[in-house]
Amino acid sequence: MKYKILLIPLIAITLFSCSTKEYLTNNTDFNFNWEFKLEDSTSNRFDTTWGKINLPHDWSIKTPFDSIKGEGATGYLLGGTGYYKKDFTLKLNDDQVTYLVFDGVYNNATISLNNQELGKHPYGYSPFYYEITEQLQKNTNTINVTVDRTRYADSRWYTGSGIYRNVNLITKNKLHIPVWGTFISTPQVEQNKATVKIETQLKNGYSEDKRVKIITKIFNNENLKVGSTTKEQTIYPGATENYTTTVAIKNPDLWDVDKPTLYKAITQIIENNQVVDTEETIFGIRSIKFDANTGFYLNGKNRKIKGVCLHHDAGLVGAAVPKSVWRRRLEKLKDAGCNAIRISHNPASNEFLDLCDEMGFLVQDEFFDEWDNPKDKRKNMNEKGVDYITRAYTEHFQDWAERDLKNTILSHRNHPSIFQWSIGNEIEWTYPRNAEATGFFNNMDWSGNYFWSTPPNSIEQIKKKLVTLPQATYDIGKTAQKLAKWTKELDTTRYVIANCILPSSSYESGYADALDIIGFSYRRVLYDYGHENYPNKPLMGTENLGQWHEWKAVMERPFISGTFLWTGIDYLGESNGGWPKKGTPSGLLDLAGFKKPSFYMFKSLWSKSPSIYITTQTAEKSKYKIDNNGKVIEKKEGAWQKALWFWQDVNEHWNYDSNQITIVEVYSNSDTVELFLNEKSLGTKKLADFEDHIYKWAVPFEAGTLKAVGLKNGKKVESLIKTSTKxxxxxxxxxxxxxxxxxxxxxxxxxxxxxxxxxxxxxxxxxxxxxxxxxxxxxxxxxxxxxxxxxxxxxxxxxxxxxxxxxxxxxxxxxxxxxxxxxxxxxxxxxxxxxxxxxxxxx
CATH class of the missing domain: 2.60.40.10 (Immunoglobulins)
Incomplete structure (x- = not known):
């Protein structure tokens, strides 16, 4: 298996004008000058006044938090029914066609043009488009989009509401490359040469044969042409055909997480010496490989995946996230040494993937959180029931899963950042037979046995139960095989994976058989179990605790490729019963994108650069105590080995009562650290002496400056905090x-x-x-x-x-x-x- 690459069409000439005096090109930003009104289903209020807005737009984030009507699952923010419309004019000639492309609408959308319904789209995360040529009028046209978000607790996290991703209007010649019709991959990559494979789909909307040239030119990141290919072809009337060519690139600049070099392919369709269509695609040249014994390789180099999981909201902007907001957040994660993002638990936006391409993040793009059976959004795994406001994608899965999965792949497959397609997240508990076979469910403690115990049932017992337990309407293994098959029909250059919360049963249910790699969700205790009993299947952590013990388990095992921490950034939702807690504080960054103490811990683990950071806490509130020898030890011995999602309670200030005993924690990758209080040394300590990877001192408070100085490979690094006044x-x-x-x-x-x-x-x-x-x-x-x-x-x-x-x-x-x-x-x-x-x- 190898790698992959690419991205998006742009281009060309002024073709028509909008009623707002905009001049549209063949790929037109269609985000401006919309109108919107909202029906609030929770208060029976209907706003009959249209207000002007621009897209992307999330109406829920603009509403007040509501602890009474709202649900903690989706952050106590409400839904309703939103109505969008946009008037525009479009002057087409008889040789042109037009597409309307949505990158994502949450959710249950109905789209109409000039009072003619174009279609419905239930899933809130997959891209979709319509050819609208036949519905267009010569004068003013009106696009209407109705978004039914009355099921405002239809997820286990905050989703947002509305047209929250970009919309484009694409106009082309009838002889053209359709939307998502280009696929660029790199089947052979070496240091001195690479093969770029270009798959081009061509559609002939005319009633006669067309003889065409398909010319693709490759440009490097300095805009110098480094290769080209030409193919001549006759395409029959009404046909859509696929054509494949290759280009050899000498001494390629490889896309890497440390140096994410991008290339550009410009494909032209030429008929009678005239260019009738042009497509620009951004891609990267890179190879990927997973080995069951030695882990992950990027461009032939063995490296660990230092990943985080992210939901798609960004705090105060909700789900309609400007690109520059994501850039700020990703820059901070990069500073921590993060090199990979798991988009949980849904496909990303193309704009987010553009940033990952540009900044050097590997991406696991995940398709679904629900398959055949629903999850109770209020009770998480405790499936007590599903009512109207919690009903979600399961209702549409049988009819829509293939379309949504394939649309996502077609739209995203050129991004070099994507190295894994995930077909599902923690699906097992929704299939009773699969769940019961493990012996965990109905006997599970989220603070204990699940995380730290091996399966109660042996492999033979699990196999027997999977045969003898009652069969349900749907089988997890068969559904997984179906999803993997659809994925590989469109792309065999990435690995298919899933986040498995009960891998011990998934190995035997047929689920793991559908995967190229099996991902473990909070089951690092089973790494050795999986490798020893199923040695030919690569495995890795795909959802793990943001704690040292998780990373330690990865570093000790060459066969574990890496991890995705839950989470990189705090997110809205998954907070039932927690009011006023509106979200989940498991991130390295908080909701505003501010760095948290856990950020600095993982920077000390993941970053190559020397790092150091001080936190403090009173001895009373600290998780540590002072023993009879004056040494700082855990109040509960070995607690660090079973720390869960949330970092210990520490402060980032130096303000206490005089002589109050404090515990100073220093997170650093320095070999030694010396602590100073008002320039007086409190001693030098070695990292090797702290099995929990945290330097610790007991310090009576004295106003002034507390400073830690680290030494790593002969280089000094320091962190200090000062007592603040009024x-x-x-x-x-x-x-x-x-x-x-x-x-x-x-x-x-x-x-x-x-x-x-x-x-x-x-x-x-x-x-x-x-x-x-x-x-x-x-x-x-x-x-x-x-x-x-x-x-x-x-x-x-x-x-x-x-x-x-x-x-x-x-x-x-x-x-x-x-x-x-x-x-x-x-x-x-x-x-x-x-x-x-x-x-x-x-x-």
Whole structure:
């Protein structure tokens, strides 16, 4: 098996004009100038007024959190029925066809053009499109999209509501490459040469034969042509044909997580010496390999997968995430040494995958969280019942699964970042026979035996139970085989995997037989069991705890390729019964994208660069204590080996009562660390002496500066925290001083309360108000806390740890600078000015 690559069509000429004076090209951004109104099914309120919006759009994130009507499964945010419409004009000639392409609508969408229904689309995550040529009118056209999100607890996490991903309008000659009609792969990759395979689909919408040339030119990342291929072909009227050519590339620059070099293929369809269609595809040259004994290889190099799981929301922007918001978050994960993302538990957006291509993240693209049988969103694995608001994709799976899976592959298969297709997530418990065979279910403790015990039933017992237990309507093995078959009909260059929560039964039920790799969900205790009993099947962790013991298990076993931690970033939802907790705080980053202590722990494990970070806690609240010899030890011996999703309670400040005993924790990859309090050494310690990989000191509090100095390979690295005094001002900072006037680009404004010396004050909070002037759209505010239930859709909030985040988005074509300030009842901030850049890239 090898690798894969690519991506997306662009291009060309001015073809028609919109009623809004937009000039459309053959791949037109169709996100602007929509109208929207909402029917709120929970309060029987119907808003008859259409408001102007741009896409992507998530209406649920703009509503207040509701602990009474809402469900914690989806973050206590409500749904309803949303109505979208857009008027446009389109001047086509008789030689043209037009497609309307949606990258994702959540969910149960009905799409119409000029009062003619184009179709329905139930799944909220798969891309889809319609050819709309026949429905077009010569004058004004109206697109209508109705989104039925009245089943607002239809997921186990926050989904968002509406047209939350990009929409494009693509116009082409009748003789053309259809939507998703190009597939580029690299079947042979060596250091000095590579073979690029180009599969092109061609459609002839004319009533006569067409003799064409199919020319593809390959350009490197410096835009120099490095190869080309030409194929002449006759295509019959009304036919759609597939053509394959190859190009040899000398001394290729390989796509790698450390150097994600991209290439560009431009394919032209030429008839009678005229170019009738042009398609641009971005791709990468790389090879992938999984070995059952030695793990994962990228471009022939054995390496560990340092991955995290991510849901598709991004805090205050909900599911409609601007690309620059994802970029900020991914940059931070990259800083921690992360090199892979599992999109859980649904297909990603193409825009997100573009970023992974550009930034160097491997991606596991996951298709489904439900198959034949439903999951109870309120009770997770405790399947007590399914009512109207929790009914979800299972109702559509039999009719739609093949279309949704194949649309996803066709749309995504050119992204070099994707190296695995996951056909399902923790599916086993929805099949009673499969679940009962293990001996775990109905005898399972989420704090104990599941994580740390081997299967109660032997392999022979599991085999017997799978034969003797009553058969259900659907069989997990047969469904898995079907999904894997559909996947490989379109792409054999990636590995098929699934996240298995009960691998001991999945090995015997036929489920694992459908997979190229079996993924273990929280079952690192079974790594040796799986390798010894099923030695020919590669395995890895696909959902694991963000703790040292999980990574230690991977590092000790060459046959384990790596892991995906749950999770890289905190997410909304999966919080039933937890109000005011609105989300799940298992991430390395919080909801606002701020780094958490666990981030620094994994940076010390994953990053090649020296790293060090200090946290503190009172001895009373700490998980550690001081023994009779003055050594800091665990209050519960060996607790680190069974730590679960959430990091221990620690502080990132140095503010306590005088002489109060504190436990100082230092996360570092340094071989030794020396701790100083007000320049006085408190001793040097060795990492090798801490089996839980955390340096620890017991320190009586004294106001001033606490500093840790590490030494790794002769290089020094340090971290310090200072005692803060009375709040003196609000300090705001930004991740950029300029944004593009494209209506998409964003600026993140971080506010921190500071004292007179500029030290962050993390122990006091105030209600702050952001003031924004200039042509900009305020996307909202957050403080990162999982229990913050203040409206995101605001410009004021109470800080957490003295900190808050504001996100502002540019306005299309407006060049008025954006100015931002903040204030509270007693404090004011500095002012930041954001420059608007027209029609060119930011410097």
């Amino acid at each position: 709040p003196k001002a609000l300090q705001i900072s930004t991740d950029t001083k300029s944004v593009l006037a494209d209506g998409y680009d964003t600026v993140h404004i971080v506010l921190q309360i500071i004292d007179n010396d500029g030290n962050p004050v993390k122990t006091e909070n105030q209600k702050v108000l952001f003031t924004v002037t200039g042509d900009a759209k305020v996307l909202g505010v957050d403080n990162g806390s999982i229990t913050n239930t203040q409206d995101f859709n605001s410009q004021e909030l109470i800080t957490d740890k003295g900190r808050a985040l504001l996100i502002v988005q540019s306005t299309k074509d407006s060049l008025t600078p954006i100015r931002i300030k903040a204030s509270s009842n007693t404090l004011t901030s500095n002012e930041i000015e954001i420059t608007i850049i027209p029609n060119k890239k930011k410097q």
